Amino acid sequence: MSIKTDVLVIGGGPGGYVAAIKLLQLGKKVLVVDRDKLGGECLNYGCIPSKALIAAANNDHKSKKPAPGAGVSEIDWEKVVAWKGEMIGGFGKNIAALIKGNKGDILIGAASITSPHTAVVEKSGGGTETVEFEQAIVAVGSQALSIPGFDIDGANVLGSKESLDLARVPHAMVVIGGGVIGLEIGTIFAKLGSKVTVVEFLDAVLPVIEKDMAVPVVRNLAKLGVDVFTSSKAKSWSKKGKRLEVVAATPEGEKRIVCDKILVAVGRAPRTKGLGLEKLGVELDDHGHILVDTEMLTSVDNIYAIGDAVGPPYLAHKASREAVLAAQSIAGKPLEPRGHVPWAVFTDPEISWVGLTDEQAKAEGFHTVVGKFPFAASGRAQAVGETSGFCKVVADKETHRILGAGFTGPHASDLIGEACLAVSACVTLEQVAATIHPHPTLNEAFAEACEAALGHPLHTLAVKRAAPSFAS
Structure with a gap:
């Protein structure tokens, strides 16, 4: 006998479970099928565990202020990892309780769609179930990429998932990829005393981020003793006694780097294979992303897709917003546009941004004005000893409408x-x-940056601009 439901949600991550809850609130019967654990990559292997370890590393680092090369921290790593696991488990139970509390159903197993209104689920405990549905939402997320010669084995060569569950802090780690994930995880272990080396193929780390926003991070990596090789390529690795050796081609010639673990952080790809999408006529791009319209509807009129499966940016909050759009579309409710997707990088210092950069705004035809406020001029930043970075605001020069803004700095x-x-x-x-911001706080920097863009900053000196012309 098959299971009948209004909506089948494939994937229980921040896209899938949010879609399920919203649909249940809108009166639909929903079945969530997840191949692993509720919460998806974000809760179990990505966002949440990495931020937990970042917090632990930050606390340990601040308490000791170790010098680069001083050796691995004496932090009780086993307890930290156990605490992380307990926290993740608790959140997973909470997600299940939210779905069930809204009268939804959950099934753990691998789903494949066999027709526009049926799917087969291979249950994790064995056996199969057939599911009949009116609509389906594909929210299967993404997975880490590897590179030739560096297949992720979980023992020596790690993906982000494996690196966050190590039994001990390695004495040395090579990070292949100087993007967001590589630098976040590399910073964790550098603060815990690991000798970290980053090998980045492009000519800069954090290559998709504006250079001025990334500069404070690059400076702090050097303070942490992290070696960074840009315009470089990891060629091979081999065992060297009880340790590992990575061979990298750099602008200065071949480098042989001895380490204990290798982290491959070169990007992610959608997990859309094996779902039966192509047989249904669901259109995908050359990278395997599912093509959707503004309502998250695919080329098949009852199949929706959200999150990493539809393309970058691969961010949990993007998936959650798209989940709400898909749910509202299925329920026949009016939709608001998805809007700008903010992003945050949990390096040291952190970086965040929303909207257009100055370069992007100019490319769209805007005449812009930019305001900056350094955290070195913030009383709160000085009080807590975190003064690196700044707030930056980009606005339309004629209307003063804020087009984009971001922070490099604490929190x-x-x-x-x-x-x-x-x-x-x-x-x-x-x-x-004109909005009063409480003092002393870090978010005063946003108002100060806006004052700077207007040409009359209060706590920094005005930057002279050629022929300023502001609308009254």
């Missing part, structure tokens, strides 16, 4: 929320500057 990920609202609501520089 940048927490500060971006106000900027998100400002960009989405078409707020002006004057409106933010």
